[in-house]
Amino acid sequence: MTALKWFFSFLKKHRTRIALGLLLVTICSALAIVNPYISGIIVDDVIGGGAYELVGKLVALLLLTTLLRSVTRYLYLYCFESASQRVLFDMRDHVFRRLMGEDFTFYNKNRTGDLMSRLTGDMDAIRHFVAATIYLIYESILLFSFAFVMIVTIEWRLALCIVIFLPFTVITAKKQLKAIAPAFANIRQRFSSLNTFVQENVSGNRVVKAFAKEDYEIEKFNKENDAYMEAQLTSTAMWRKYVPIFEFLSSLLTVILYLVGGIMVVQGNMSLGKLVTVSGYLWMLNDPLRSVGWRGNDVQNFATSCKKIYTTITAQPNITEPARPYVKEKLRGRVEFRNVDYAANNDVILHDINFKVNPGQTVGIIGATGSGKSTLMNLLCRFYDVTGGEILIDSMNVKKYNLYSLRDNIGMSMQDVFLFSDTIEGNIAYGKPNATFEEVKHAAVISDADGFIMKMPDQYDTIIGERGVGLSGGQRQRISLARALLKDPSIVILDDTTSAVDMETESHIQDSLHSIGERTVFIIAHRISSIRDADLILVMDEGRICESGTHEELLEKKGYYYTVFNHQYGEFDKIQAQKKGGTP
């Protein structure tokens, strides 16, 4: 499938609307021919010829056709405009669905601003094409053919003169389309790039301010802004070579018709009356000819955007549903990693991971920055697929599950907390939009968020900004935790979720987490206190599990875990002594 075919698959759905529109355009163009004709009669016969009694009827006819023409025109504009909006609506829906279905790898490759441009700026070029370009081209062809047929019937030799023009027009138009294509693609590229720059600047506004880099950002922005303007001007420099050519061709046509026609009349090969009639049709030849260049721009603009959108969404997601997906309402939560390998870009990220977790158990994961802890969890949720080995949940490979039912059973609170610009309630209920307020509040109580939420001016109705700025890191983490818990998942993943929460709150959260029924919990953390009680602690290093066991077992091993423990709690003995001494 090509981009254009893809576009037509959307257009086809609204073909009745478009056909009706084209029909109305036909009527309207016909009426456009009638009006000057009536005016002509009034001027020549009534006013000039003195047939005064006809004026009433003719004027009424004139007004009627004008009114009729206005109505048909309004209707066809409506047809095309609504068709274009419908096509756009469907396309947006399609593209958005695709974006929702794309995997993490896709989002790692594509920048937010670029993807946004596909759904905004590029869509607009398509809107213009359906709403206007289609009928403008049709109208031009219609008028031109009509005039041509009329002239053929009047004097075929004059019609030949017109035919000579056609190849020139076609060749020039083709040349134009080819010449401006790169320039238009460049504009879309620049637009996208500008959009991306602004998007990042807005998102990163805190960093910009913290480093007082406003001047630098402005300078960079100016470059983007200049480049965009430059792209516009370059494309203008391209098409302004062509647009006037058509303008010239159209006037040349007039000159030739008069020259040939005049000579023919003088030589007695044609009557003067015929030439007069032919010149009456001249505007129908001229206007379409003149507009070829402009329409060429429209078409190319459309084609470029269409292609851009199409290439973005044709990337097939790597993570796909199995042919016969297994749907399970409620997983039990038994998890097993069997010889799991994961590599991306020839870079081994995880190697030979093996462990087993029973339902209701807690797994603590600790390890160096970048050792693959989060990747482990991303594989479990199938955000990426393993490149070797297998991951089993309830003794079945995760690849066999229906993707949604799998993820629905896993509540994940991510390292990088993303909150939506919505109320706190809306954010907590993100995974379960139909949740009752009691459920939301309950989840917030478990994650120790209820307290600070109730202190806010609008409590659960407080609107928080994107990325939850306006909340402290700890508050954001707790909202994200509540969000994960609200789904009542069988498997809970806390990826560094309590790093910004003070220890008292953390232990409170952990207590309540255990009190709410049996579920398998994965905790990624750097603080020993977060994972100490886990049934299984995995210590990760460079993509491998280097130590595993319970807290006590690992302390005995005197390995990495032991070292970390000592760094964090080296003073334990001293404190113990102090405690015993201080509080007998």
Added chain:
Amino acid sequence: MARNKVDMDESLQSQFNIKQVGRLYKSYIRPHTKELVITIILMLISSALGMLTPMILKTIMDDLIPAGNIKGIVLICLLLLSINIICVSILRMKITITTKLGQSIIHQIRQDIFTHLQELPFSYYDDRPHGKIQVRVVNYVNSLSDLLSNGIVNTFTDLCSLFFIIGFMLSLNVKLTLVCLCGLPVLATLVFVIKRKQRVSWQIMSNKSSNLNAYIAESISGIRVTQSFVRENENIKIFNRLSNEYRSSWMKAVMYNFLLPPAVDNISALTTSAIYVLGVSWLSGGLEAITAGTIIAFTGYIGRFWTPISTLANFYNSLLTALSYLDRIFETIDEPVVVKDTPGAAEMPPIRGDVEFRDVKFSYEEGVRILNGVNFKAKQGQSFAIVGPTGAGKSTIINLISRFYNLDSGQILIDGIDINTVTIRSLRKQMGVMMQDSFIFSGTIMDNIRYGNMEATDEQVVTAAKTVCAHDFIMELEDGYNTHVNERGTRLSAGQRQLISFARALLADPKILILDEATSSIDTETEILLQQGLARLLKNRTSFIIAHRLSTIKNSSCIMYVDKGNIQEMGTHEELMERKGAYYELYMSQYDFLDK
């Protein structure tokens, strides 16, 4: 304004504010008066030449052909051709100038809005979805392009030719001209009647488009959350609702616009008819001294009278459309800069590093005090740790040092200088701030670290990375320092991102370093290495650290325990432990679990 969310319309100004147009002219169009005048003159020449064409054709038909003057026909055709060549060249020039004109104006507006955005405080960005800010800079400004390129030039040209035509018509027959002009009030009434609705419907449209845009932006940024919460279908529903709202608002607005051209057509037909009827009755009644020739000539001009009016009506339409965008653009440009340099602010001299808070009171929203009279003094080279429950105001304290917000009362002094009396940039440039949210720009890792100091050499960047223990993992990436990372650094782990923004902060070589939970995602081993490397670096710098892992801050020169908007305890670790207060409780609580 209250906080805005994605599907919430921003407030509407329903008044048709002609001042906006005046402002557009004054600030952006006037500097281009010269180009504008040249184009208009060119266009007038072109349309004057255009008016010759029918006369030339008439000569051919009426005189040359009946006379059988072939040579004459050829000559006059050549004349026609040369006129056309002139017109075509003028068209070419017009395209060049108007595109340049339109693009320059847009370029300028975009630059102004962006520059102003850089001045706006955090709260501006916190209060609305980022997509809504972005759409103003990019899409809204773009929507003005057509209006500003062809729109202006055509309008002026049309106005000129309109006056010409009226002049012509008046010279032919005053009464008929008046009849013709009668159509104008009718048109004006219609314009007036639909104006309000049209204006409001375009404003609604721009709002809906902003909502949709914001939703797209958020959906893409938050895709990871969406997928892990299996919210795709729900989001598609919301998206389609917003998309549909946008569609219907667009249809409604555009259908108002479509009313105008047919109205012009019909009014034009009406006046033309009136003239025919009147003319005929005069001719047949002989009441007026008028010839058939005059009426025929007159009707020839009526068409030329209404054509420019029709284009003006279109211009009016696009003006109304553009105004709905322009409102938002000017609204942003007019957004007051709350945190700004005080008049006569001096450059901050090179900072030594003494920081003092004097009775600092602060609130984000009126009536809700966050800080209530904070007092402390930090000496050059000291490290200050701030601990306390979440939401106690820890981040607020350090944000105030960089003057991200204005104080309600009290003073913050650096080296004895009130930070209100120096320029914000000179102040912030000398501070290294590392925030909770480590933002990575799309680009190479080298670029991201260098963001802290543009003049830094590659070696300096590498040194900074080594200091923060980021060098090793960077070298393991496929292209080392030249590895491309995405916006928000999605390819890196959170800890790695923190290390990179740490290196970035260090590269700025700040005298005051602020670390706001900067190491929360970094493992303990790395953190220890990091601290060893930092110890040397921090020697002559004053640092403020917020952390929840108490091992991170134990060795600080001073620890502040903040709660309820004030410093509850302050002292070294040992002193505070002695005191057995809130800090002691906090410190001991981390060992509680060991007793379980």
